[in-house]
Amino acid sequence: MIEYLKLAVGNLRYRKTRSILTMVGIFIGIAAVISLISLGQGLKTAVTAQFSGLGSDRIVIQAKGGTFGPPGQSSAAKLTKDDLQTIQRSQYVAIAGGRLLKPVTIVFNKKERTEFIASIPDENPDERRAILDLSRPVIV
16 A cells, blocks of 8 residues: 555655646536536526515505506406405515506606506505616605
8 A cells, every 4th residue: 555655755756747637637527516506696696685675575466457557557347445355464575565657747857758657555664675777766
């Protein structure tokens, strides 16, 4: 066994450049694997944060309508407060609230633009945060 160790050390000394380059290659390979794993974990965290910001843990229930467009627009059937209370009593629902979504015309600096305005319940402050086109958070 000692002879094999002497032979290995002798070859390392004799072929110094090849041994050093092999060790450098091993270190680079280990660093590449670690950095790829770290990059993957970072991307996973970033994507999860993006989706949770969108509200992937939420579901929106709206009245049945016959037209395409934003929720609540020209819907024939309406959800009532009794419907809301039924949903709130469900054991699988943490928070439920009603809202109203209507088109409005906004006039500013002689420019006119039609947007949708939504009412949001006061009970849940997280629901009141909205993001505008200017990417500034606003409490409505």
